[in-house]
Amino acid sequence: METDVLVIGGGAAGLMCALTAGRRGRRVRVLEHANRCGKKILMSGGGRCNFTNTGTTPANFLSANPHFCKSALARYRPEHFIAMVEAHGIAYHEKELGQLFCDDSSKQIVAMLLAECADAGVQVDTSCSIEAVEALPGGGYQLRTTRGTMRAPSLVVATGGLSIPAMGATGFGYELARQFGHAVLPTRAGLVPLTLSGKHQEHYADLAGVAFHVSARCGKARFDNAMLITHRGLSGPAILQISNYWEPGKELLLDLLPELDIEAFLLERQRAQPAAELRTVLADVLPRRFAERLCETWFPSKPMRQFTHRQLPDLARQLAHWPIVASGTEGYRTAEVTLGGVDTDGVSSASMESKHCPGLYFVGEVLDVTGWLGGYNFQWAWASGHAAGSAA
Numbered sequence: 001m002e003t004d005v006l007v008i009g010g011g012a013a014g015l016m017c018a019l020t021a022g023r024r025g026r027r028v029r030v031l032e033h034a035n036r037c038g039k040k041i042l043m044s045g046g047g048r049c050n051f052t053n054t055g056t057t058p059a060n061f062l063s064a065n066p067h068f069c070k071s072a073l074a075r076y077r078p079e080h081f082i083a084m085v086e087a088h089g090i091a092y093h094e095k096e097l098g099q100l101f102c103d104d105s106s107k108q109i110v111a112m113l114l115a116e117c118a119d120a121g122v123q124v125d126t127s128c129s130i131e132a133v134e135a136l137p138g139g140g141y142q143l144r145t146t147r148g149t150m151r152a153p154s155l156v157v158a159t160g161g162l163s164i165p166a167m168g169a170t171g172f173g174y175e176l177a178r179q180f181g182h183a184v185l186p187t188r189a190g191l192v193p194l195t196l197s198g199k200h201q202e203h204y205a206d207l208a209g210v211a212f213h214v215s216a217r218c219g220k221a222r223f224d225n226a227m228l229i230t231h232r233g234l235s236g237p238a239i240l241q242i243s244n245y246w247e248p249g250k251e252l253l254l255d256l257l258p259e260l261d262i263e264a265f266l267l268e269r270q271r272a273q274p275a276a277e278l279r280t281v282l283a284d285v286l287p288r289r290f291a292e293r294l295c296e297t298w299f300p301s302k303p304m305r306q307f308t309h310r311q312l313p314d315l316a317r318q319l320a321h322w323p324i325v326a327s328g329t330e331g332y333r334t335a336e337v338t339l340g341g342v343d344t345d346g347v348s349s350a351s352m353e354s355k356h357c358p359g360l361y362f363v364g365e366v367l368d369v370t371g372w373l374g375g376y377n378f379q380w381a382w383a384s385g386h387a388a389g390s391a392a
């Protein structure tokens, strides 16, 4: 066979896997069905690619097996990727919370990965569709593609998740996993805006564009960050983060004033400004339009002196436990990631190799490992790609 490693998918994990294997002297070929590699990298981080998070730990990932990601993440850490970025002279900065972004453009990250691949002798074929995959009787895999038939002892599935189909996302990796006897856990859109319907949507819709800091909670998960009201529901980092944990039927609560002792604040204002209306008091700590909507719809505004000593603590409690009745999510069309995927039970956490099909590897988002918002998903793509590239 003239190729050692065939990689299906030229995204973040596939390119990292290819360049790592290529550097080891393996003859590697990447097969990408889109007309260019790394389209998701290009659109990531608002065009500046949040390429890693310096605070990455296994606790930042969701998976049916929370231990699975540990080995790969420990062996390929953010500083390893940062070293590559620096070696290519790419300027970057920390935005917040350990999130590293390019100063200029995500294009630099794709160019860097492709340059590293070229340097390692990797052949990259774009606009190449895979028609069939089969295991060869003597070991290895045969692919029928629009560029001809190819064979290799190692096959790496790096086809990503289902989010943003317009960018080339397919369920191909899941189908391939099933074909080779792997279980695929149910998938759903993650890091995605939530939708509201009926009166819940009516209450907020004309506030579209209003943003403020909240604490979003679902079960044990809690994220303090900005929330944005949209025409169809809620978005912003706090909502995208909590969307990974929310499913229809699960309770979702917002603390609308997470940085404030709300009860103490309301009692103090009652003492200091007894004639002030509740809506005016709330507008000091919340966006004015949102404070007015609260008072039009939920808490009739009146002068602070008219609230009893029972009512203000009750009001404070409601503001800290504001229920959101989401009707769903915006789905894969806008989701940044796909939750679920190839069950990690069937895959080695050290090498990403299938436990029952020698030479078959799964890397990146196609696996049931999903990170928080903030550079964690790319760090998983680099780490899992590196693990497979070191073994394949």
Ligand code: FDA
Pocket: 008, 009, 010, 011, 012, 013, 014, 031, 032, 033, 034, 037, 038, 039, 040, 041, 043, 044, 045, 046, 049, 050, 051, 052, 128, 129, 130, 158, 159, 160, 161, 163, 164, 167, 168, 169, 170, 172, 173, 335, 336, 337, 363, 364, 365, 366, 374, 375, 376, 377, 378, 379, 381
């Ligand atoms: P990825 O999707 O990158 O690559 C899969 C590749 O396989 C694609 O090139 C695809 O075309 C190809 N492919 C699919 N099916 C195929 C087939 N049948 N044959 C051949 N090729 C096939 N994460 C982060 O850490 N920081 C960030 O800033 C962002 N920002 C961001 C913005 C937006 C809008 C999105 C949608 C996502 C992000 N992400 C992110 C998430 C991040 O992009 C994602 O987790 C990684 O790209 C996953 O890397 P993979 O290589 O696994 O899949």
